[in-house]
Amino acid sequence: MKKNLTVWNLFSVVILAAFALFIMYPIFLILYRSVIHGDTGALTLQNFAHFFAKKFYWGTMVNSLKVTVVSTILSAALGLPLAYLMRSVKIKGSSFLNILIVISYLSPPFIGAYAWIQMLGRQGVITQFLNDTFGLHYGGVYGFAGIVLVFTLQSFPLVYIYVSGALKNLDNSLNEAAESLGCSRMGRIWKIIVPLVMPTLLASSMLVFMRVFADFGTPMLIGEGYKTLPVLIYNQFMGEVSGDDGFAAAICCIVIGLTIVMFFVQRFLAGRNTYAMTALKPMAAESLGGLRNILAHLAVYMVVGLAILPQFVVVYTSFLATNGGQVFTGGFALQSYDATLFAKDNDVIWHTYFLGLCAIAAVLVLGVLIAYLSVRKRNTLNSILDVMTMFPFIIPGSVLGIAFVFAFNKSPIILTGTALIMIISFAVRRMPYTVRSSTAILGNISPSIEEAAISLGASDMTTFRKITVPMMMPGVLSGAIMSWVTIISELSSSIILYTNSTQTLTVSIYTEVIRGNYGNASAYATILTVTSILSLLLFYKVTGRRDVSV
Numbered sequence: 001m002k003k004n005l006t007v008w009n010l011f012s013v014v015i016l017a018a019f020a021l022f023i024m025y026p027i028f029l030i031l032y033r034s035v036i037h038g039d040t041g042a043l044t045l046q047n048f049a050h051f052f053a054k055k056f057y058w059g060t061m062v063n064s065l066k067v068t069v070v071s072t073i074l075s076a077a078l079g080l081p082l083a084y085l086m087r088s089v090k091i092k093g094s095s096f097l098n099i100l101i102v103i104s105y106l107s108p109p110f111i112g113a114y115a116w117i118q119m120l121g122r123q124g125v126i127t128q129f130l131n132d133t134f135g136l137h138y139g140g141v142y143g144f145a146g147i148v149l150v151f152t153l154q155s156f157p158l159v160y161i162y163v164s165g166a167l168k169n170l171d172n173s174l175n176e177a178a179e180s181l182g183c184s185r186m187g188r189i190w191k192i193i194v195p196l197v198m199p200t201l202l203a204s205s206m207l208v209f210m211r212v213f214a215d216f217g218t219p220m221l222i223g224e225g226y227k228t229l230p231v232l233i234y235n236q237f238m239g240e241v242s243g244d245d246g247f248a249a250a251i252c253c254i255v256i257g258l259t260i261v262m263f264f265v266q267r268f269l270a271g272r273n274t275y276a277m278t279a280l281k282p283m284a285a286e287s288l289g290g291l292r293n294i295l296a297h298l299a300v301y302m303v304v305g306l307a308i309l310p311q312f313v314v315v316y317t318s319f320l321a322t323n324g325g326q327v328f329t330g331g332f333a334l335q336s337y338d339a340t341l342f343a344k345d346n347d348v349i350w351h352t353y354f355l356g357l358c359a360i361a362a363v364l365v366l367g368v369l370i371a372y373l374s375v376r377k378r379n380t381l382n383s384i385l386d387v388m389t390m391f392p393f394i395i396p397g398s399v400l401g402i403a404f405v406f407a408f409n410k411s412p413i414i415l416t417g418t419a420l421i422m423i424i425s426f427a428v429r430r431m432p433y434t435v436r437s438s439t440a441i442l443g444n445i446s447p448s449i450e451e452a453a454i455s456l457g458a459s460d461m462t463t464f465r466k467i468t469v470p471m472m473m474p475g476v477l478s479g480a481i482m483s484w485v486t487i488i489s490e491l492s493s494s495i496i497l498y499t500n501s502t503q504t505l506t507v508s509i510y511t512e513v514i515r516g517n518y519g520n521a522s523a524y525a526t527i528l529t530v531t532s533i534l535s536l537l538l539f540y541k542v543t544g545r546r547d548v549s550v
Helices: 007-034 046-053 055-088 094-106 109-120 125-134 143-168 173-180 185-214 217-222 229-238 246-272 290-318 335-339 348-376 380-394 397-407 419-443 447-455 460-488 505-515 518-543
Strands: 320-323 327-332
Touching (some): 007 348, 007 380, 007 397, 007 460, 055 094, 055 290, 094 518, 109 290, 143 217, 173 185, 217 505, 246 380, 348 419, 348 460
């Protein structure tokens, strides 16, 4: 018994209990309320029958799947060729372009939606130019096309980052052997490159699928009549006045079921297309000449330019003079920043940083412990813990937010409306980034180093604190920085859990856009963009790298 009651087993039990309370219990309540009649308490499937009986409801599921599938395919169609061009061709300014691609990914998708409304909305600059110049009656980029445009340009960098990392590990001798056998360049791409990076392409496409499927802000802002499941969940839950929340819970269950199915489909496909590669001769960028060189540069610059354009639009409009924050009157001014950054009664920036830093502190401590337990102290309990940490990754933020309200809105644990529930939500949702990066770097640390310290008289805990943790720090911090960027960009769960005392930058941007205060929204979005850029620079400094390829 004393052997089993080690400090590491105690850590495992405590962390597992915390995850059971803040992950499994809220999700269980959603499942429970979806099949329980609100008045009688009897077991029923009425809520699910109600969803599938009306086209207005199940049509949102079809809309979500259409938007998600199309956006994922287009993201892969942009990210894969771009990664190949950047790795195989010498593109001028490639380092700077790589930074721009990453910046475009780090910003929340709904900021891109807002920026495209400024350009291609009914009163957008480009819309007015096209209508006035060519006599068109273009009504703006709304609905399905607008949602897909925003998601594609904001999500393809994720595919690019992953595939670029895979190409870095590809042995170019395979390409040369195929070329010596008479295979054309396109033939080598389709028969050699694409099959070898297919597992990475599927993994990154799955991440895009999850992100797009769970996003609330973009379809809410630019979708108009084109409703998706996250928007339906939000409207149903926030519009509940009769106390019957079973229908909202049923929709959440449908979303959870769809994401879990897609997760296992991806795992199955990736498992059937797995290759081990050793880059004995890595792919080297070559200089092209003539028309091919021009076309390669033009394609890269055009795609990167479209991806980063919303960021420039947001920063530019934040400095425009406004009439009460709603109408741009021409000229430049700092009115928007006076009303946001320098407002005396505005605490949303402080809330964002404070809640984010508290969540990151929890992520750092728990992420290191979970990674160490999963890699160095393997047992059934720690295997369960490792799986449980990844579960929130496939749960949409709006679903988790509703689950938290169900679980912690009444005795014995009342957390709704507090800063603590926001911190827990951020930490739970974004912990997988730090856990995965910590696990990866710990796998590269030889256990013999720790064994040597123990043989010299150091205790297990001392070895962990003085030897293992310092060696893990680069990977831990890089994952924590990525977690931080996604935390400050979180909207789906924040929009449900926030109060006036816990309002964050993303919530403020969303509410200002809804109110039509575009100047204030641009100022808040610029602050968020600058924060993301500084975080990216910190990532480069910590890791010593100049890209974030995986």
